[in-house]
Amino acid sequence: MTLSTPSSSPQPFIQLCNVDKFFGGFQALKDVSLDIQLGQKIVICGPSGSGKSTAIRCINRLEAHDAGTIAIDGVTIDDSAAARAVLRNNVGMVFQQFNLFPHLSILENLTLGPVRARGMAPAAARELAEYYLERVKIPEQINKFPTQLSGGQQQRVAIARALCMEPKIMLFDEPTSALDPEMIAEVLEVIEELAASGMTMICVTHEMGFAGHVADRMVFMDHGRIVEMAPPEQFFSAPESDRCKTFLQQILRN
Amino acid sequence: MFRSLFLIAIVSLLSGCSSGTWGWYVVDPSTPAGQRNLWFLIDGLYYTIALSVTAILISIFLGLIVALPGLARQRPPRMFNRVYVELVRAVPILVLILWVYYGLPQVADISISVFWAGVLALAISDSAFQAEIFRAGIQSIDRGQHEAAHSISLTYADKMRYVILPQAIKRILPALGNQLVYMLKMSSLVSVIGMEELTRRANELVVTEYRPLEIYTVLVLEYLVLILVVSAGVRWLELRLAANDTR
Ligand SMILES: Nc1ncnc2c1ncn2[C@@H]1O[C@H](COP(=O)(O)OP(=O)(O)OP(=O)(O)O)[C@@H](O)[C@H]1O
Ligand SMILES: [Mg+2]
Numbered sequence: 001m002t003l004s005t006p007s008s009s010p011q012p013f014i015q016l017c018n019v020d021k022f023f024g025g026f027q028a029l030k031d032v033s034l035d036i037q038l039g040q041k042i043v044i045c046g047p048s049g050s051g052k053s054t055a056i057r058c059i060n061r062l063e064a065h066d067a068g069t070i071a072i073d074g075v076t077i078d079d080s081a082a083a084r085a086v087l088r089n090n091v092g093m094v095f096q097q098f099n100l101f102p103h104l105s106i107l108e109n110l111t112l113g114p115v116r117a118r119g120m121a122p123a124a125a126r127e128l129a130e131y132y133l134e135r136v137k138i139p140e141q142i143n144k145f146p147t148q149l150s151g152g153q154q155q156r157v158a159i160a161r162a163l164c165m166e167p168k169i170m171l172f173d174e175p176t177s178a179l180d181p182e183m184i185a186e187v188l189e190v191i192e193e194l195a196a197s198g199m200t201m202i203c204v205t206h207e208m209g210f211a212g213h214v215a216d217r218m219v220f221m222d223h224g225r226i227v228e229m230a231p232p233e234q235f236f237s238a239p240e241s242d243r244c245k246t247f248l249q250q251i252l253r254n
Numbered sequence: 255m256f257r258s259l260f261l262i263a264i265v266s267l268l269s270g271c272s273s274g275t276w277g278w279y280v281v282d283p284s285t286p287a288g289q290r291n292l293w294f295l296i297d298g299l300y301y302t303i304a305l306s307v308t309a310i311l312i313s314i315f316l317g318l319i320v321a322l323p324g325l326a327r328q329r330p331p332r333m334f335n336r337v338y339v340e341l342v343r344a345v346p347i348l349v350l351i352l353w354v355y356y357g358l359p360q361v362a363d364i365s366i367s368v369f370w371a372g373v374l375a376l377a378i379s380d381s382a383f384q385a386e387i388f389r390a391g392i393q394s395i396d397r398g399q400h401e402a403a404h405s406i407s408l409t410y411a412d413k414m415r416y417v418i419l420p421q422a423i424k425r426i427l428p429a430l431g432n433q434l435v436y437m438l439k440m441s442s443l444v445s446v447i448g449m450e451e452l453t454r455r456a457n458e459l460v461v462t463e464y465r466p467l468e469i470y471t472v473l474v475l476e477y478l479v480l481i482l483v484v485s486a487g488v489r490w491l492e493l494r495l496a497a498n499d500t501r
Contacts, residue, residue: 062401088407095405099398103420112416113406158402165406 011074013038013200014059014169019068021054021224028054029065030224038168041201043211043232046221047247052204055221056171059202060091072169088117092162096174098154100146106133106157107142110164118165125164132160136190152183156190163194170194172203206251212236220244277465281472291459295472298455299480305369305444305451306437309376313437314430316377317384322414324389335385342382348443351375355447372444380437387433391426392418424495431488435481442477452476 012035021029028051036042044052057063059070061077070077075086101109110129114120120128133139136156138149146154155175162170175191176184188210195201195214205211211218211232218235220228220243228235228244239245281295282288324335345353355371358364366374395418403413423430445454456473460466 060405062404084407093401093405095398095401097398099396099402101399101402101417101421103424104416113408116412116416117407117409161402161406 012036013073014202015069015071016055016059017069017071019055019058019065019070021051021058021063021065028224029058032068032224032226034219034226034229036169036200036202038200039198040216041195041214042203042217042219043215044202044204044219044221045206045208045211045247045251046227050221051224052221053173054224056093056173056202056204060087060093060171062093088165090168091171092165092167092169093171094155094158094162094173094175096177098146098151098158098178100154100158100161102146104145105142106144106146106149109146109157110161113161113165128164128166129160132163133157135163135193136160137186150183151179152186155179155183155187159187159190159194169200169202172201172205174204174206176205176207208236208248208251220247222247277468280459280463280465280468291463291469292472294459295452295455295469295476298450298452299476301369301449301451302438302441302480305372305376305441305449306434309373309380309441310434310437312373312377313380313384313433316381317388320381320385321388321392324385325392335389339382339385342378345379347375347379347440348446350379351443351447354378368444368447368449371447372441372449376437376440376444379440380433383433384430387426387429388422391422391429394425395421427488427492427495431485431492434488435484438481438484439477 014034014036016032016034019029019032020027030051032051032055034042034055044055046052054063058065059072059077061079061083064079072086072090075082077083077087101112104112107126107129110132111120111122111125114125114128115122130139130142133142136159138153138156141149141153141157146157149157155178159170159175172191176187179187184207188207191201191203192210192214201214203211203214215232218228218230218232219226220235220239220241222243227241228239230240235244236248239248279285279288281292283292320335320338323331324339326332351372354375355366355368358371358374359366399417399421400413403417408417441451442453445451445457448454452473456469460469463469
């Protein structure tokens with residue numbers, strides 16, 4: 001695993017620096033700092049409400065952080081046009097609830113972003129969609145509608161939709177938590193293949209087997225803070241904090 | 255259709271009991287005069303429909319423009335939405351019609367035809383309701399749809415046009431249908447400024463023929479048939495869209 005870690009470049013591709021986030025009076029992120037190089041895979045875990053989703057949602061500006069800085073490829077993430085362009089060209093996201101567009105066919109779900117946001121010609125966008133549907137192994141579903149697919153298929157379409165923007169980094173927020181157990185494997189397999197192809201990833205998940213395979217670094221969050229950060233071997237065999245130990249015991253027992 | 259025939263029977267019975275003498279000759283299609291009168295009445299349908307349809311198209315457009323600021327995160331646009339809706343809703347339609355027709359030309363130094371005064375007044379009055387309908391419809395769309403649109407970097411306009419509004423409109427279609435029915439009925443008020451729609455035609459004929467019971471009964475039936483047909487059309491459209499959902 002450690003062999004696949006790319007050589008570190010001077011500036012990390014994504015950099016979170018002392019990030020705070022408040023929801024009203026409640027602080028959801030406390031002094032979160034995290035550097036990610038191109039090609040790295042980070043898995044974030046932690047108890048419910050610990051700020052995992054908030055952390056990755058701040059990266060693609062679904063939430064605006066209140067203090068500290070987030071930079072992608074050297075560009076500060078804020079409400080500027082430059083930040084929007086960097087997000088458009090670099091960051092894809094997959095949600096727990098898939099969030100496919102129910103009124104659009106699978107093809108239209110995949111081509112909407114490329115055509116409207118990237119200015120691609122419809123024919124080229126269609127080719128792109130076909131290519132990525134092939135990669136998530138459901139090319140035959142291209143003309144169906146989201147409600148006609150199983151949960152696992154819908155999540156794979158959602159992954160393909162994000163890939164059609166040709167991002168350099170993919171954010172996954174508990175991509176298998178809403179799935180029936182028998183569909184989890186097919187989605188994890190697609191994500192593992194994506195990881196193997198060199199995609200940079202930040203994945204919030206409690207699938208520890210998958211995390212052990214894929215992650216370069218495990219991040220454990222609790223109460224809005226990053227409590228522990230370590231390569232998976234070390235993280236699973238010798239967690240330092242008590243909170244992390246307890247959490248891992250609970251997760252691994254199930 | 256069956257229902258309207260049933261109502262014709264009821265109404266004729268009632269009229270027969272109370273008045274004693276029948277005056278149906280004024281609209282008897284078997285006599286030339288009756289036929290002429292009947293056509294005179296039915297002819298108003300053109301303006302009733304033209305007024306209502308033009309007004310509802312404009313009010314949908316206005317309603318959408320007013321609804322969107324109501325969904326903003328910042329306070330000023332939301333205030334604009336509230337003030338517009340509350341103000342417009344407070345003015346009776348009839349008053350608005352009179353104001354637009356007689357008042358607006360003096361204020362703005364323009365001349366406005368009866369038709370466009372009616373359309374404008376009806377559209378403005380209805381736009382407050384459309385704004386509320388659109389706001390509720392857009393708010394009913396899952397937050398995840400906005401987030402997914404954001405995640406593929408759609409602009410606000412593209413998000414609304416391709417993701418949110420198509421889903422919202424499907425949901426508010428029954429309410430839009432109701433507004434069209436409401437508009438068809440309210441268009442009768444434009445008769446006061448001389449628009450030759452159904453109600454005005456009936457009033458004019460009553461003045462010359464002096465048969466209010468029979469003529470207004472025909473008027474009631476005209477609205478009834480019109481609205482039953484429109485309601486059926488809206489229901490058909492809803493069913494078709496619902497069928498599309500379970501493809
Ligand atoms: N929009 C919001 N408004 C108010 N509070 C919020 C909002 N979003 C998140 N929070 C709060 O912030 C905290 C962190 O939420 P977050 O969703 O990041 O947790 P999480 O680690 O992803 O949890 P889970 O495992 O349940 O998904 C929670 O206490 C949550 O209630
Ligand atoms: Mg979460």
